[in-house]
Amino acid sequence: MAKISKSAAKERIDQLRKEINGHNYNYYVLNSPVISDFEFDLMLQELASLEKMFPEFASADSPTVKVGSDIAGKKTFEFATRTHRYPMLSLGNTYSREELAEFSDRISKTIPEPCSYSCELKFDGTAICLTYRHGRLAYAVTRGDGVKGDDVTANVLTIKSIPQQLTGDYPDEFEIRGEIYMPFEAFNRLNAEREEIDERPFANPRNAASGSLKLQDSNEVASRGLACVLYHMLGEDLPFTTHSEAIAAAGSWGLPVSEHSKVVDSIEDVNRYIDYWDTERRNLPFAIDGIVIKVNRLDWQRKLGYTAKSPRWATAYKFKPDRALTKLLSIDYQVGRTGAITPVANLDPVPLSGTVVKRASLHNKDQMDLLDIRVGDFVYVEKGGEIIPKITEVDLAKRPADATVPVFPKYCPDCGAELVRDEGQAKHYCPNSNNCPVQIKSGFVHFISRKAMDILAGDATIDQLYEKGYIRHLSDLYSLTKEQLLTLDGWKDKSADNLLSSLERSKSVPFNRVFYALGIRHVGEANAKLLASHFGSIDAIMAADREALVQIDEVGDIMADSIIRWFADPVNLEQIQKLKQAGLKFEQEKTKKVSDTLSGSIFVVSGVFSVSREEIKQFIESHGGKTTSSVSGHTTYLVAGEAPGGEKIKKAEKLGTRIITEEQLRELVAGEI
Numbered sequence: 001m002a003k004i005s006k007s008a009a010k011e012r013i014d015q016l017r018k019e020i021n022g023h024n025y026n027y028y029v030l031n032s033p034v035i036s037d038f039e040f041d042l043m044l045q046e047l048a049s050l051e052k053m054f055p056e057f058a059s060a061d062s063p064t065v066k067v068g069s070d071i072a073g074k075k076t077f078e079f080a081t082r083t084h085r086y087p088m089l090s091l092g093n094t095y096s097r098e099e100l101a102e103f104s105d106r107i108s109k110t111i112p113e114p115c116s117y118s119c120e121l122k123f124d125g126t127a128i129c130l131t132y133r134h135g136r137l138a139y140a141v142t143r144g145d146g147v148k149g150d151d152v153t154a155n156v157l158t159i160k161s162i163p164q165q166l167t168g169d170y171p172d173e174f175e176i177r178g179e180i181y182m183p184f185e186a187f188n189r190l191n192a193e194r195e196e197i198d199e200r201p202f203a204n205p206r207n208a209a210s211g212s213l214k215l216q217d218s219n220e221v222a223s224r225g226l227a228c229v230l231y232h233m234l235g236e237d238l239p240f241t242t243h244s245e246a247i248a249a250a251g252s253w254g255l256p257v258s259e260h261s262k263v264v265d266s267i268e269d270v271n272r273y274i275d276y277w278d279t280e281r282r283n284l285p286f287a288i289d290g291i292v293i294k295v296n297r298l299d300w301q302r303k304l305g306y307t308a309k310s311p312r313w314a315t316a317y318k319f320k321p322d323r324a325l326t327k328l329l330s331i332d333y334q335v336g337r338t339g340a341i342t343p344v345a346n347l348d349p350v351p352l353s354g355t356v357v358k359r360a361s362l363h364n365k366d367q368m369d370l371l372d373i374r375v376g377d378f379v380y381v382e383k384g385g386e387i388i389p390k391i392t393e394v395d396l397a398k399r400p401a402d403a404t405v406p407v408f409p410k411y412c413p414d415c416g417a418e419l420v421r422d423e424g425q426a427k428h429y430c431p432n433s434n435n436c437p438v439q440i441k442s443g444f445v446h447f448i449s450r451k452a453m454d455i456l457a458g459d460a461t462i463d464q465l466y467e468k469g470y471i472r473h474l475s476d477l478y479s480l481t482k483e484q485l486l487t488l489d490g491w492k493d494k495s496a497d498n499l500l501s502s503l504e505r506s507k508s509v510p511f512n513r514v515f516y517a518l519g520i521r522h523v524g525e526a527n528a529k530l531l532a533s534h535f536g537s538i539d540a541i542m543a544a545d546r547e548a549l550v551q552i553d554e555v556g557d558i559m560a561d562s563i564i565r566w567f568a569d570p571v572n573l574e575q576i577q578k579l580k581q582a583g584l585k586f587e588q589e590k591t592k593k594v595s596d597t598l599s600g601s602i603f604v605v606s607g608v609f610s611v612s613r614e615e616i617k618q619f620i621e622s623h624g625g626k627t628t629s630s631v632s633g634h635t636t637y638l639v640a641g642e643a644p645g646g647e648k649i650k651k652a653e654k655l656g657t658r659i660i661t662e663e664q665l666r667e668l669v670a671g672e673i
């Protein structure tokens, strides 16, 4: 490294630490890395060498010393942290058969007898540690920094395959560790939904799984389709002599374990297992990124022990991600529903991991610049998480002389409006939302979608209605006539009546869905619900200033600005008036009063109940009680379901707030206590 003054070094060290911590946060907490692992490693290396040159600036807090952590920052999440009874370590990695042979040679130095190995799939998800006491799930904790993790019990309880109560002859207390993962089907569905509402799709099933596990709303977690597999049991005096025996027993108590593990007697058989799965992995309904090989006998595992980071009795053989080389033919610039422009590469079709890849996303202009890509280049495509193909590298040696530098458009390819790019945002977008045909049509498709107004029509109908000039603004849907509908290709009385009655029915769709249907950039389904219940009506949301909006935990600057911008457009205000006149709901329905039994009491609801948490709150409100989200001196009762928030319980105990169960709440209403 070039000579650098002490003060310049200090400045650079501070800057690197700040940036690296930010990238760690993006990676571990937001599950949304913005730079590649390689770039990250370069920054870390630079920091390490500066710290070595200037030891006076060393710090125990430096990211070169601390490992990245998935423990949530306290501002946005409120999981209690829990210390692991046994630290959660990682696994050593091997990338070649030679390294694998070295692993077995090392073992034979300590264990001079023939050794059996448990060969297992290396599930690509997020690690979880479950503690069972007296057969009941006591808590589920993420890996965190390996020493302590986030208590995500309420969320884990929503995963169907994880039993709350075991059956059979289980030990009184034990821990079992495994992986929470998202099968491809759930991952594709989730990403399709996110793209539809212009939320950033998850890069791969692993990020989707850990992101979902850290959601605050357990009901939302339940809808994410997470799965779990458990592969490592720990405890005192467990009655097993081998690892495979312990895992088979766990299966017999009702715990989810892998059906693909196999005990083999030689390293040759380990290699055969790897060969088999290196191909067969493409037929699995979930992602794996390698094979885990474990010494099967537990006494030998104990003898081999651990290094500071990983067990000596196990290793991971990592598969290389599949990639293919092909030619970049052209680049399309697609306009999304909310105007975001995505460059999409058209490729010379090439087979990759079981499908033929013809197109790959180039994400945004920065990504194109980073790759230094030219049309005509030979590019490597990989499947991010084995699903969405992406271009990872350009083969510069193969660059043809006539390769052309792509020109990122200045104007919308659909309507010609000048594109804009907000500060800090990666995407360019077309601001002409009310006149850009692609945006208008996809706005209608969003409006009628199942989670929004649930109107029985498809994309093709919207296309036709638009082409015929019958619909330009959302409210036009409600003045469609039967005569107009009968002019559409192949439409008869029945299809026209169906659409008209479906439009009529949509007038009773609750306000939160109407608000979501409006298609405001960055306002997804969950946020629409949150804003609707917080403000109660469209008029209140409209009147809210930036400060009032960002006061809601989940609402950040970007969403607040987007909402304010949307309401500043007179076309949108006129639409709201027209949709109001058409009879759509623009106020949150008040919960019907059933009694006044709970009036004067303030409740906080936490944990998992026999019905959704929202229903428990409605039940309280219907009997005159008030609900708030955090425990304070004003709280009368904390209603605690299964696995309530640890912080809430602590606070209630400290303040002497009464903690009651769901059953006691119902008894309270029935006047029994």
Ligand code: IVH
Pocket (backbone or CB within 6 Å): 089, 090, 091, 120, 121, 122, 123, 124, 126, 127, 178, 179, 231, 232, 292, 310, 311, 314, 316
């Ligand atoms: S055993 C002491 N078995 O891979 C570590 N881990 O890269 C015991 N993983 O931390 C872990 N599949 O999160 C084990 N069949 C399997 C696994 C597995 C996936 C994960 C786990 C581990 C990471 C290491």
